[in-house]
Amino acid sequence: MPTSDGETIILPAPSPTQTYVTVSALDAGHITLPERLFITDADPQKKRTVPSMAFLIQHPLPEPTNIIFDLGVKRDIESYTPAQHAHILQRQPVTVHPDVTDSLQKGGLHPSDIHKVILSHVHWDHIGTPSDFPNSEFFVGSGTQHILAHGDGPYYPAELFHADELPANRTFEFPPTANSEPGKASEQQIPHTWYPLAGFPAVIDFFNDGSIYIVDARGHMSAHLNLLLRVGPKKWVYLGGDCCHDPRILTGEKGIAMYDDGRGGVRSVHVDLDSAAEMVKRVRLLMGEGRVVQQEKNGDRKEVVVEVVVAHDEVWRKGNAGRFWPGRL
Incomplete structure (x- = not known):
């Protein structure tokens, strides 16, 4: 299975009958981040109001499938x-409109038209309003239901989550990876197999057609997911969720901040800093620090482009207004 060769990232070539997806950004509210908690060498007083973006993915075959x-x-x-409210007070100003439903309706879709929702993770600024989606199946990382009930380590305790946030009969966890914590996976799993691809240790081919890859992106949370999407013969999109909270971390201009944890030590916004830093390194390679190619059947390698978008990138948001639904990436 193509994966990597030194600094060359190898992606699988399109099949003769390859399916491609379309991707549209969705406005889904804004939050305000104190820079000192997220990037190194920050002005301790500076804050940035940033989007918390969602994305509409449309898969055409064998019948159209709308995914968020x-x-x-x-x-x-x-x-x-109440605990989430206390946290949100530290992220003001927060805006809730347009939310995902508003953004879908702008382009002529309703939440009832959405077949599947994939969540990168279940923090308050990504969970939205699941009850808006009565016809959707929800897909989350292994251990997510345990996190909603019991928290995810000392810095993200149970009171920062709703145990019944997701519809139990329509929520499915991806299977555990080799690095998943034992005993925390839900029994309601989907039968997929993880394997290495493009420098990532564990991905899942969601439709088994090479169009949507689920990436195990643990670090920010233990069940954090990213998506790698094939949108054209030589074009891919990587949706990085909260692999980092500032695009300058991806470019290397800044690092991941460490700050006082209130217990005599230091912490970052990630539950596993080492894994989060490793994810950033892998995503940087996709962005061009390495050479990104598709491995053709005849052994040739053709260079391709991977566009990386993280959830809170206000620079990307301002420069890409035309690529929000009904526009496309």
């Missing part, structure tokens, strides 16, 4: 838990 990656901020801000 992440749901952004809840429309009803009062429905967050």
